Amino acid sequence: MSKNEIIPRSQWPFIEVLSDEHTRDLETVNVYVTKVEPKQTKQVLGFVQKHLPPLQNLEHCRRVRRTTLPDSNFELTLILCQENTISTEDIMKRASDQGLKEMIHIETVPVPKYAPLNRTQFEGWKHLWPILFREDTRQDPKFRPSDITAIENHLKAVTTLGSESAYARIVDPTDHQNKVIAEAADTRSTSHHPLHHAVMNCIDAVATLEKQHRGIETGGRPKRKVEEITDGPAEGGQKKTAYLCTGYDIYISHEPCAMCAMALVHSRIGRVFYNIPTKTGCLGTLYKIHSHSSLNHHYRVFRKETSSSSLSSTTTTTTLSGKEGL
Template sequence: MKKSMNGMWKIVHIPDKPPIPPNQQPTVNVLASIIDPKHANTLIRRLNQIAPLKNACHVKRIQKKHLEGGKTQLSVILCLASEDNSLLNSLPQDVQELSNSYQLSPFVTKVCKYAATSKEEWEEQCKLWPTSYHPPTYNIDGITGFSEEDSLSVLSFMKVAIELAKSGDGLIVNAAVIVDPSVQQIITNGCDQIFSWHAPMNKTCIRNDCIEQSTNLDSHQSNGVVSPVTEVLPNASPSEPESLSCAVSCLNPWKWSEQRSDMANSYYWHPLRHAAVVAIESSADRDRRLFPGLGDAEEKSFETSQSSHIVSMVKRQKTNVANVEKKEVDPPNMPSNSVPERPYLCTGCDIYLVWEPCIMCAMALVHQRIRRIFYAFPNPNTGALGSLHRLQGEKSLNHHYAVFRICVPDEVLDIAGNRKSC
């Protein structure tokens, strides 16, 4: 937990699966029996052949208990129990024969159904029956905690995103900042651009309960796309979707379908231009400028003899960004006969979002090979990374990123100050 000028900030890892209290882990019934310790090795080998625990590989076959007087008692899992927990129906024929040969007395007991994801879960599991615990082997920075230096860096980039989400006109939208963590520099950024007008207008104010156009219109220009000013009701919290659903695209992705037909000639909605998508587009445009694989003479001069090799690269290379504000960089220092390697999409990059992305944006970030996602406010309407879904835990995807929520003070968006001009 880190302290800032605005109060207490905290970085929280959002795991692939919803957390389960260690003492409430789901269990499954198995059939076990107390055995003579001298028969343990023989029984384990035979049971692994005739009744392997395929769906419970994390469960150890043997349980060891220390009794009074220094004696040791061993129990072995024979097989999984049937749904009705009937001993007669549960024991396969081979297991029944083995049980009879060693004069075993089967009984029903419980083991934890899933492998432990933390040491706390594992310790609780072993109270029922011994299991194995394997800490995560992947090493995405932050999953096991952040250093003081890394925490300050993460919080500073989130502050940039939050400032982008605000405007002097009172508009609050979602914002995205893409960062190359290898050089700790911003690559590009983007804000929601779901509104656009055919002609300049004076003033508009969209209320939180519906899209309510007034005669006086005011607009906010952001990256060439005009966006309406949103009025946030008094005492509204930035984490409440009802107060911002008209302006923050991911909180209400289908709002565009409610546009009024009588306004069709004055403005239109662009439903796909969410902040993450805009930032991705900007990053791609930057790569085209910095790495002109087709040899455009008007772009920066790079050797293009190996352009086909550059385009086919599947691992992002470190890019030394020299001027973040202008989002323009000079080519890295390298021998004159070498060719800079074009990054593959956003591989290895981090993205900072003010609001948790929707499914569309979260999938776009999967395709971009983003390494880590940080967001400040949850999205209870369509959140894809913790609130409703956990896309980061979908095993069928060919890429997975780590997700973190940065808990920030409610007043960080200064909503009261941003609504005065509306």
């Protein structure tokens, strides 16, 4: 394997936690169709476009399905419109008015309700009705062998360090040494502070470093205000706003809670890797906060591939997930 080879998704030793839209199963909606003779297709299509309700949100469905018959001939089936937009009597009346009554024989068939967002959905849904899918792999995460090794090492490290309490580590992936920027454990039990989750402590540690770097007197524990240590708005096109964790990765022993997941949104973390799902986890278990459409920053989330039974079978997880969030 060459060191610059991009590892295919199927060979990653972790999985990406995708949005519900990316993982949903086939859902269908009924449409009216009619079989058409090839030479009548244009005429029927013209009627459909002029006299029947337009297809709403079904742009991913091809209008005409071509089916090869056993005798190597083929037949064409054409979508007239969605079932819930008009009655069959009304369709036939309109067809009759246009002199097309003999050409239209209405049937109802289900078609995929949503456009496929990935190849898995496309392959699984296209048998029902021909659908359009343009694969765009430009946005896909690209991991080389060295990236995979670094990720595995960080995940192993936080899991070892987080065997007693959850542990988090923020890393700069653009640094070729994969420099650790900050790391922290969950200190709720020792500090008696309910918000001292590992992720919050780790973000605080980055804030402290940042302030030191900028020569700001912190005077103790910094307030968790990301904005005050940003570079500010772009001026003259020279500087873009840089948030606390812009471009960084975080490795966490356990799936974070809602508060930590939101803190990672606010700090503009680039990617999240975690090892063990938790009962109150909000990056895959209870919610997928990272894919929430109302948020103005979306990070990618990866978790070590574990069977779903690990939620209860791992002693550590059972102990930790009994707590109120990680």
